[in-house]
Amino acid sequence: MTISAETLQQEMQQLRNKNEAFFKRTEPSIYNLIHDKKLSNCDLQIVKHPEHLEVDVTEQGSYRYHSQGRYYCREEANKFLTQMSPGSLLPPFIATDANIFSFDRVGSRHFKELSETIQKKIDPYQNIPMPEFYPLLVITGVGLGFHIENVVQQRDIGSLIIYEHKLDRFLTSLYCIDWEAIYQRFNPNKGTSIQLIIADTDDQHILKGILWNELIKYCPHFPFATLFYNHLMDPVNQKVIDTIRADIINYLQQWGHYDDEINQYNNARQNLLHDARAFFPSRFRLNPNISIAIVGAGPSLDNRIQYLKKYRDQLLIISCGTSIGTMFSYGIKPDFHVELESDYVVYEALSKSTTEEFRKDIILLASAQVNPRALNLFERSCIYFKDSTALSELFVDNHRDIISNTTPTCTNAGVAIACHLGVKNIFLFGTDFGFIDKNAHHASGSIYFKDKSEISAVLSDANDFNIEKTIKTTDVHGQLIDTKPMYFVSQRMVEECIKFNHLKGIKVFNCSDGASIKNTQWLPLDMMDAALSRISNEIQPSSIANDIYNLSVPFEKETINKKSDTLIEFVDYVFEILQRKIVKDLSLKNVSGSIFMMNNLISRHIHEKKGYLYYFIRGQIWLFLSMYFTYALSSRSEEELAFVVNKCEDWLKEHHRRLREEMEFILYHDMSLDDDPWVNMTVENK
Template sequence: MWPYSQQAIQQRFRKNLSFFQQNMPSLYKVLKDIRFKRLTLSVDEQKKRWDIMDGQRSLYLGDGEGYATEEANTFCGYFPEGAGIQTIAPLQVDNYSAPRFFHNHLNTTLQQLDYSAMDPKCHRMPDFMPLVVFTGIGAGVHIQKTLEQRDCQVVLVMDTDPEALLMSMYLTDWYDIIPRYTTQEGRFFNFILVDEVDEQRTFMGFWNELVQYTPLFPSLNIFYNHLKEAFRDKLIKRIQEEFKVFLTAWGFYDDEANQLNNALHNLKNLVPTLPRNLEADMIIWANSNPAVIVGAGPSLNERIDWIKENRKRFFLISAGTALSILKHHDIVPDMHVEIESDYATVDHLKATLDENYQIPLLAGAIQLNPRVFNLTQRGLLYYKDSTALHAMFGARTSAQLQGMTPTCTNAATGLALQLGFKQLFLFGMDFGYKSKTETHAAGSVYFDEKAPKYLQDSIGERMSNLKVEAIDGSTLLTEPIYNAARDRVEKLLYTFQHQAKAYNCSLGAKIDGTEVVASRDFFEAMIGAEVHPDEYREQLLYRSVLTAPSEIDQGIKLAATYLGNVCQFVRQEVKAMNPDYRGLVMAVLKITRRLEADFRKQRTPLFYLVRGTIWHYLNAGISVCYTATDTDTGLKHLKIWQARFIDFLEQWPQHYEWLVERNVDANDDGWLVKRIGEAVDDPFYHGPASAAKGDQA
C-alpha cells in the first residue's frame, strides 16, 4: 500500500494521536482542540503525489515527498563527517588565564592538550549530528527523511503553528520516530512550539527554549530551515548574531566569589538596600517627573548643552564613567548608578570624586566593591537579576531589579523604569562609535592623565569589528558588551512599553522601542517645569532596609547546601558518562536539562551561582573533544577533561566554605584592592601571581 494513500494517512493519524495522548499529554491537549483553518492536504492516489496548501499557496509544488527528499538530501550534503560546525570559536590555551581559582583550574586543564591536533577555527562534525534544530514542521516528512539518512543525537523541532504539527500527523510516523529518542538510547527529541505574536516575542520564545540546551547550543547546533521560510531565516540569523553576546553573559565562579565577598562586606557594614515594595507616594513622584539617563558615548559631546542648560527640569541619572564627563561640564547628577563589582569602579570614582565634586546619592549593585562607599557620603544598594545574592540575602525584604546586566547604562535604565519613571530621555547611550579613536565623550576618565594607566590604555584596546545600525541608517562599530547592553535596554523597554516612554537623544545606535529626538525644541517642550529631587532622595534612603546578621548566616548556609547538591549531582553524571563523543553530548544534556528543570520548578536564583561555571567547564569538554582532528586525540582529551572536571567539582564547595568563613575586616581585606584579573590570597589557587591576559570574562 502506498504510504500516503487515504487509508494509510488515516491510520497514521490515529496512531500518532494515540501516541501523543499517552506520551506527550501537554502537546495532545493543544492538538485535540485544533481545527484546520489554513492548511489543506491534497492527495492524488493515481499520480501517487500529495501536497499541502496554505490558503491558495502550494507548499511543495505538487510533490511533497519528492520535495522533502531532495531538501533532506541537500541538507545532509552540507554536513558530511568532518565538516566544520560554524557557530562559536573553539577554546584556545590562554582563554582562561586569570589568576583565580576557577580560571586557573580550567586553564591547567587546557594546558594539558595537544593543540597541534586541534582545529583552531571550528568544531568538527563527527559521524553523527550532535544537535539539529529543525525550524518549521511542515509535513514532517523532511525530518523523517533526514533521520533515515543521518544519526542525529539531539533533535529539536521548532514552529509557531500547532496546525502544522497536527497536519504532520497524517504524513509522518512520529509514533515510530520519537520512541527511538530516549536517554537510554543516548538520544533526545523535543518539539518546541511558541506563539507567533510578533517578531520580538517569537525570537524570545525560541531563544528561551534554546538556551536550555547550553552549551550544546550554541557550540554544536546546526539549523535546518524547512521551505527556506523567510521569517524563520530572519530568526535564525538573529539567533546566530546573539551567540557572542550570549557568551559574555554566562558569568563564572571567580566573579561570583568576588561579588559574594563584596556583598558580605556591604551588608555587614550596614549599607541599606532598596525595599521590596516602594510606597505609592514614591511611585507617584517618579511618574510625575522626567528622567534623563546619561551614558558616556561620544555623541554626548553634541548634546551636553541640552542637559546643562535645562539641568533643573529633570531627574538626572548618570551611569558609570559618564560621571567623569558630567564633572568635566560642571554638572552634578541627582543619582549615580554603578554595577561593576571589579576594583576598576573604585579607581574611576577615585579619579572623579573629590572635595569639590560629590554626588548626592550612589545607587550600586549589592556586589559593588565596598571601597566605593569611602568615596561618597550616601549610598543605596540594589539587588540585580541573574545572581544568587537576592535569594541568599534579600528575598524577604529587598527588591530585585530586572535587566541590570551587563553595563551601567542598561542598569540605570532598568533602575529608572522600576522606580516608576514614565518619561526617559537617553543621552550618550550610543552603543557604538564611528571610529576606534572616538569611543567616549570628552572629559571621560579614560582620557584623564591622573587616572590609573590601565583605564587610559583600555581606550586603545578596541579590537572588535562588529557593526551596528545607527539611527540615521549608517553603520557604527560596536563591541559584544555594547550590543548586549543595547539588547537589554530594548528588552526592558519592550517589557515596560505600556508604563513608560523612552526618547533616544543620543546620536549612536538605533534602539528599538525608543523615539528618536532630533531637535532641542522637542526635548525642552517635553521635560516640563523644575524638578525638586531632594525630598525624593531622602525618602529613598529613609525607606531602605538593613539586613540582619541572622539572615546573612541563613543565606550563606542556603547557598552552601545548594552548591554541594549541584556538585554532587554533576560529579556523578560526569563519572558515569561514556567517555566518547556521544557520551559527552548525553552527559551535557542530562546535566543542563536537570539544572534548568530544577531552576524552573523551584524558581531559585541560586542557579546563577553555578550556571555559568558549569557551562564554561562543559563547553571546554565539547571544545577539546570536537575540535580534535582525529578520534583518538579527541578521546584522549576527553579523558583529561573528565578527570579534571571531577576534581574541580570536589574542590568547589570547599572553596566556597573557605571564602564565607574568612571573616576579614573590610579595611584589611586584600581582595578589595585587586581587580578580577589579579591574584588574591587564596589557598585554592595554584599558579603564577601575575595579572591575566586574554581573560575570558
Template structure:
C-alpha cells in the same frame, strides 16, 4: 464511505492529540486551539500522495514524501561526517591570564592541548549531530526522515507558523519520533510561536532562550535545517548566528561569583539599606545618561531642564556630567571589581559624594559604598543572592551587562512614566571616538588597568543600524547591552521611552531630535522642591539573617557540586558522543531539577559548568589523533571532577568570616591587577 487515506490521516491526528495530552500537556494546550486558516492539506484519494496548499499554491510539488526525501538527501550530502563547519573557537593557550581557583584549573587544562592542534573554530563534523534546529515544521516528513537516516542527539523544532504543525498532525506520527529520542536518552523539543510576523524580533528571542541552555552544542556544534530554504526563516537563523559569539562572552565563572558573594556579605553586614521596592515616580521623567559620543552635542538639553528631571548617571558617564556642572541625583554602578572604586574616588566634587544617591549592585566592592553619604544596594536578576535575601518582586531585571542597562532597569523598576536616553549610543561614528570627549576614557591620568580594559573591549569592531538608518560602528558588548535595553522596553509597555542619542537604533524607543526633546523636557513635572531620592531608600537586613543564609548557601553549593559531578562518569574517552550526552544530561539536570529546587543559586556554578563543557567539547573535536583525543578527554574529566570536588571547601573557606571584616584582603586589592593574591 470515507476514503481510506483520509480516514488514516484523521485517525493519526487524534492519536497525536491523545499522545500530547498525556505526555506533552503544554504542547497539547497550544495545539488544540489551532485550525486551518490559509493552508489546505491536500490528499490524493487515489494515490495517497500529500501536499500543502497555501491559498492555491502547492508547496511540495504534489508529493510531500518525495520532496522531503530529496531535501534530506541534499542536507545529508552538505553536512556529512568530516564536513568543515566554522563556529566559535575553543579557548586558546595562554588566553586566561588569571590564577584564581577556577581559572587556573581551566587554564592548565587548555594548556595541555596537544601541540599542533588547530583551534580556530573550524571543526570537522563527527559521525553524529550534537544539536539540530529545524526551522519550519512543514508536514514533519523531513524531520522524520532525518531522524531515521542520521544520528541526531538533540532536536529543537521551531515553527513560527503553528498552522503548519497542525497540518503535520495528519501526516507524522509524533509519538514515534518522541519515543525514538527518549529511548536513546536524547531530547526533542517543539516550540510554536504565534507572532504575526515570522521574522519578528520576538521569534528570534523565543528560539534564542531555548538555545542558550543547550551548551556545549550551542553555540559551537548546532546545525540549522532551514525547511525549503526559506528566506523568511533565514533571517531568524542569521540573527542567532550573529549573536552566538556575544553569548559566550557573557558566561560568568566561579571566581567572579565567589568574589561577588564576599563583597555582598560585607555590604549587607554593614547595614547598608536596600533599594525601595515601591513604584513611586508615576508622572515623572528620568533622564538616563551614558557616556556615548553624542552626549557632547546634546548635553545642553539636560542643562537647560535640570530642575525638571531626575538625572541618573551610569558608570563613568558621571565624569562628563561633573565637567559640565551637573551633579546627578542618582549614580548607578554594577561592576564588582576595583576599577569602579578607582573611577569614583577620583572625582573631587564633594557635592557628588555628599548629595548623590549611589544605587549599586549588592556585589560592589565595599569601599565603593564607603565613598557615598547616601547609598542603597539592589539585587540583579542574574545573581544567586536574589533568592536568598529578598522577595522576587524586589529583584531588578535587565541590569546587565553594562551600567547603562542598570540605569534603564532601575528607572523602570522605580516606575518613571517617561525615560529619556542620552549618551546611550551603543555605537560610534569614528573608530577612535567611542565615548564622550569629556569622559574618563580620554583622560591623561588613565590607569594602566583601565587602559588595558579599553584596548581589549574595542579590539573587534562591527557595524549595526543607526537611528538614521545608515550603518554605525559598534562592538559585541554594546550590541548585547542594546538588546537588553530593548528587552527591558518590551517588558515595560506603560513607560514612554525616548532615544535622545545619535547612535544605534534601539527597538521600542522613539528617536527624537533636539528640538522635540526640549519640548518634552520643558513640560516635565518640576521637581525642584522635592526630595527626589529619599523615597528610594528601603530597609536593612540583620546579621543573624545573613549568617543563616550563608550556612544555607554553603549546604546548597556542596549539594549541587556533588550532583553535577555524577554526570562526568557517563563519559567514555573512546567515544566522544558520550561527552555530548553527559553534557546535555548535566545541563538538563542543572536547568531543570536544580533550578526548580534552588532557583538562582545555580548561577553560582552555571557559568563554570558551561566553560568546562565548552572547553571539553571544542578541544576534543579539534584534536584529530585518536589517542591524543582520548588522553585529553581523560584530563578534562579529572580536572572537571576535581573542580567540583574542591569548590565547596573553597566556598566555605572564603565565606566563613565574621562580616564585615575590614582585614579581608579580598575587599582591599584590585582583582584585575593583583590576580596572584587569589591563589589557593
C-alpha cells in the same frame, strides 16, 4: 497493490486522530494548538500518478513539493544525510585551549591543569570527524514531515529540535507521519531528547528568540556540535539560523565563570559589611508626579546640559557611569549616581573624574557586586540586586525588588531603576547610543578623554575606545550614524525595558540627539522648555533622595553569613548530583549522553529548583562540559576515550574540593578593605 485515493484519505484521517491523541497525552500545549484546527492557508492534496499516489500541499495555488511530497522529502533528507555523514569534518573547538586560562585564580588554574594533562595525549585541534550519531540536530520546517521520519530512521540522534513557524504546515504532518513513533526513539533518562516547537509567525526576531532560548539549554552540544537542517531552504528559517550563528561568539563570552562569581560575592559581602544599604523598590511609594532625568555620557549631553541646570530643582537626577565626569565638569550634582560593574577600574574612574567635595551629598546606587572601594568614595551608598545573579536569589526575599534589564551598560541600569520607582515621566539625557563624529564619541569631561598620563595603565586599557569596530544605527533624524555593538545592544535593551513599563503608564522622553530610541518621544532642542516647564515644581529632589536612602535596608553580619552557608550548600548539591552521571558503558554516544544529562541537570532541574543561584556555577560547569565533550570527540581510540573519561570524572571531584576550600575562606573572612587582595586588584589579576 496500489490503494485507492479514498482509502488513503481514510488512513490519513486516522493518522491525524492518532497523532492528536498522542499529543493530548504527552504534549498538552501542542494539543491545544492543533485540536480541531483546520487548514486555512493551504490545502492537502492526494495526487494521482500513473502507478502510485502521492501527497502534496498547495499554497497560493502552487505545489510545495512538485506534486511528489513523499519522494521529494525523502530525497532531500538523503541529500542531507550524505552531506553530514560520519567522517565529515566538524569545526575546530575553541573552549579547550590551555592558553585561555591565563588568570591566576583557583578555577582557572584547575582548568589549565586539566587542559594541559589531556593535551599531552590528545590533540583537540586536529580535524574532528562527525561521529556515528548527531549530537544535536535542529530541523527547521516540518511541512509534510516525511524528511523528519527519514532522518530519524537512518541516523542515531542525541537531541532533536524540530521547529515550524507556520501552524498550517505543521497540521499537514498530522496526516502524513506517526509522531509517536518518532518520539519513542528518544529518552532523556538515557541521554537523548526531542523537542517540538511551533511558532505561528514570520517575525524573525521572535522566531530567533524562541529557538535561541531552547538551544542554550543544550550546552555543549550547542554551539559546538549543532547541525541545522533547513527544510525546503525556507528563507525565513535561514535568516534565523544565520542570526543564531552570528551570535555564538557573544554568547560564549557571556557564560561567566566561578572566579568572577566569587569575586562578585566577595564585593557584595564587603559592601554590606561596610554599611551599604540594600535598595528595595517595593519599600518606596514615590509621588507619581516626580520626574526623573537619566544622564548618560553620550556626546549630545554637551548641547542639552543647560536644561539640567535650568530645571535642576524640578528633576530627580540620576547620572550613570562615566557621565558623572561630565556632570562634574559642568558643576551639576546628581541626586544619585549609578554604577554596574564589579571591577576595580570603576573605583579608579570615579576617583579620577570627580572630587571628594563634589561627591558629597550624592547617593551611590551600585549593583551589589560593584567594587567596595567605589562605594567608599561616597558618604552614602545603596546597592541594588540585578536579575540573573546568585546574589539576588540569596539576598532578596521579594522578587519585585530584583531590578531587571540592568545590562549591559550603566545607562540600562539607570533606566531600569527609574522604571522600578514607579514615576510617570522619565527624561533621557546623553543616551545617544551612537555618534556622528568618531572623535566625539562621548560628552566632554568623560574619563575617555583623560590624558593617559593622568590615569593608570589598567584604566587606560579599560577606556581604550576602538573606534574602528563600529556598526550603523539610525539616528533621531532618520540618518545612519556609527555605534559600537555593545551600545547597539544597550539601546535594544532600553527599548525593551521601556516597552514593558509602558503598561504602567510611564512616559519616556528622549532628550538626546543620537540613535532613535523606540517607545520614547524625541524632544528636539526647541521643544525642551515646553516639555520641562510642565513638570511639577513642588518636589524637593534632595528630600526624595534622602527618603529613598533612609528606607533602604542594612544587613547584619549574622544574616550575611547565613547567605554564605546557603551558597556553599548549593555548590555541594550541584557537584554531588553531577558526579552521579558517570559513564558506565564506554562509547562516544554514551559519553555524549552523560554530558547531556549533566547539562540537563544544570539547565533545567537546578535552574528550576534553585532559581538564580544557578548563575553562580552555570558558566563553570558549561566550560567543563565543553572541554569534556571536545576531548571525547577528539579521541581516536577506545583507550584515548577511556583516558578522557577518567581524567574528567576525577577532575570534577577535585574541582569541587578546591572550590569549596576557597569558598570557606572567602565567604567568611574578616579582612578590612585595605587587607582584602580581591578588592584591590582588577579581575584579570586576581
